[in-house]
Amino acid sequence: MLTIVGILRAADQKSLVLLDELVASTDPVEGVALAGALLRRLRDRAGLTVATTHFGALKAFASKEAGFVNASFDFDLDTLRPSYHLAQGVPGRSLGIQIAAQLGLPAELVAEAKGLLDQTQIQADELLSELEHQRRKLAQELLDARQERERVRAMSEEYRERLTRMEAEEREFKKTVKARIREELAKARNEVRKALAGLTQAKTPKAVEQVRKQVAVVEQQIEERLPVEGTSEGAMPDLGSLKEGDRVLVLPFRQAAMLLSAPNPNLGEKAPVRVQMGALKLSVEAGALRELPKDLKPKKMPVQTWRKSREKEPEPAILPPAETNSLDLRGQRAHEVESQVDHFLDESCRKRLPNVFVIHGHGTGALRQVVREYLATSPYVRSSRPGEPEEGGDGVTMVVLNDMG
Incomplete structure (x- = not known):
C-alpha cells in the first residue's frame, strides 16, 4: 500500500x-x-x-x-x-x-x-x-x-493482366493482318495498273478483251481482300450447320471469309475454326463469325476507263504551271506519295486537263525517282519529261495526260 x-x-x-x-x-x-x-x-x-x-x-x-x-x-x-x-x-x-x-x-x-x-x-x-x-x-x-478478399483481389489482378495481354495480342494480330492485307492490295492494284496500261498498247479487239478479263479477275481479288460495310453485322450462325466452304463475316476485321474447317459445336463460341480472307489464312474463335447480312456488300474498287490513245494524235497545247494543275510533294516520304499522285492524276483527267506538273524537288533524288517510276506505269499518263528551267527544272516533272473520255 x-x-x-x-x-x-x-x-x-x-x-x-x-x-x-x-x-x-x-x-x-x-x-x-x-x-x-x-x-x-x-x-x-x-x-x-x-x-x-x-x-x-x-x-x-x-x-x-x-x-x-x-x-x-x-x-x-x-x-x-x-x-x-x-x-x-x-x-x-x-x-x-x-x-x-x-x-x-x-x-x-x-x-x-x-x-x-x-x-x-x-x-x-x-x-x-x-x-x-x-x-x-x-x-x-x-x-x-480478409483471406477471401485477398484471394479475389489476386484473381482480379490476374484476370486483369490476362485481359491486358489478350488485348495487346489482339491489337498486334490485327496490325499484322492489316499489314498483310495492305501488302496484297498494293500488289493487286499494281497488277490492275499494269493491265490497264496494256489497253493503250492493245492492237486487236481480242487483245483488248483479254486485258479486260485480266482486269476483272484482279478486281475480284481486290474485293475479296477489302472489308465489307453495311448497316448491320448479322447474327451468329448455327455452328452445327456450318461446313467447309461456307462464306461468313469475320467480325473483328469486318471481312468476308471462306471456312476452311467447320467448328466443333460442343465447344460453343470458343471453338477454333480456320478461315481464309483472300490469300490470308488464319484461325479465329467461332464466336467471331457472323452470317453475311444481305445489306453487307464488298466495297468496290473504282477502276477508270479510257479511250485508247491514237498513235498519230497531235500533242496537246501545254499549259504553264499553275495552282490548279500542280501537285506539291516536297517534304513528304517517298513511300507515301503514290496514292496522292494517283488521286491527283484521276481528278486532273476528270477535269480534262491536257497536262499537269508534279513538284518533287531535288533533295536526294529518292522522291523524284519514285514519282517518275510510278508515272511510267500509270494509265493516266501519255508522256512525261523533266520540267523546263522556267517550269522548275529537274525538281518538277511535267506530265501529259491521256484523254480518259
Missing part, C-alpha cells in the same frame, strides 16, 4: 502506471471499493494506467465507469497456456475451477465448488463465456473474409 501511496503522489500526465492484482491481499469487498477509488484518482492524474485483477466486481466497475476499458488475454484450456492475444472490450473470465478440473481435481470436488459459487457469478461467467465464443467466431469470420 505504501508503494501505491507513493505512486499517487508522483503520478502526472506523463506517467505510465502498471498495477498487478491491485489490493488482492485484502478483503474482496473492501478491496474492490478501495481499488475503484484508486483507479479513479489515477485516471485523473496519470497519463495511462494498466491494472490486472481477478475481482469480478472490479471488472463490472470498469465496464460502467467512464475512462476505463476492459481487456483480457485469451486462454487455451487444452494446453493451460495463455495465447497472449489481447482482446480489448472483453473482460477476462475466472477459470480457477476449470483449470483445477483440467489438472485432475476430483469431479465431485469440482461440482461442489461450482455449487458454492454465487448464482450471479455463475450467470456472469456463462455470459462472458458466450461473449468470448462469439468474439472468437467473429474474429475467425473476419480473418476468413
Whole structure:
C-alpha cells in the first residue's frame, strides 16, 4: 500500500502506471471499493494506467465507469497456456475451477465448488463465456473474409493482366493482318495498273478483251481482300450447320471469309475454326463469325476507263504551271506519295486537263525517282519529261495526260 501511496503522489500526465492484482491481499469487498477509488484518482492524474485483477466486481466497475476499458488475454484450456492475444472490450473470465478440473481435481470436488459459487457469478461467467465464443467466431469470420478478399483481389489482378495481354495480342494480330492485307492490295492494284496500261498498247479487239478479263479477275481479288460495310453485322450462325466452304463475316476485321474447317459445336463460341480472307489464312474463335447480312456488300474498287490513245494524235497545247494543275510533294516520304499522285492524276483527267506538273524537288533524288517510276506505269499518263528551267527544272516533272473520255 505504501508503494501505491507513493505512486499517487508522483503520478502526472506523463506517467505510465502498471498495477498487478491491485489490493488482492485484502478483503474482496473492501478491496474492490478501495481499488475503484484508486483507479479513479489515477485516471485523473496519470497519463495511462494498466491494472490486472481477478475481482469480478472490479471488472463490472470498469465496464460502467467512464475512462476505463476492459481487456483480457485469451486462454487455451487444452494446453493451460495463455495465447497472449489481447482482446480489448472483453473482460477476462475466472477459470480457477476449470483449470483445477483440467489438472485432475476430483469431479465431485469440482461440482461442489461450482455449487458454492454465487448464482450471479455463475450467470456472469456463462455470459462472458458466450461473449468470448462469439468474439472468437467473429474474429475467425473476419480473418476468413480478409483471406477471401485477398484471394479475389489476386484473381482480379490476374484476370486483369490476362485481359491486358489478350488485348495487346489482339491489337498486334490485327496490325499484322492489316499489314498483310495492305501488302496484297498494293500488289493487286499494281497488277490492275499494269493491265490497264496494256489497253493503250492493245492492237486487236481480242487483245483488248483479254486485258479486260485480266482486269476483272484482279478486281475480284481486290474485293475479296477489302472489308465489307453495311448497316448491320448479322447474327451468329448455327455452328452445327456450318461446313467447309461456307462464306461468313469475320467480325473483328469486318471481312468476308471462306471456312476452311467447320467448328466443333460442343465447344460453343470458343471453338477454333480456320478461315481464309483472300490469300490470308488464319484461325479465329467461332464466336467471331457472323452470317453475311444481305445489306453487307464488298466495297468496290473504282477502276477508270479510257479511250485508247491514237498513235498519230497531235500533242496537246501545254499549259504553264499553275495552282490548279500542280501537285506539291516536297517534304513528304517517298513511300507515301503514290496514292496522292494517283488521286491527283484521276481528278486532273476528270477535269480534262491536257497536262499537269508534279513538284518533287531535288533533295536526294529518292522522291523524284519514285514519282517518275510510278508515272511510267500509270494509265493516266501519255508522256512525261523533266520540267523546263522556267517550269522548275529537274525538281518538277511535267506530265501529259491521256484523254480518259
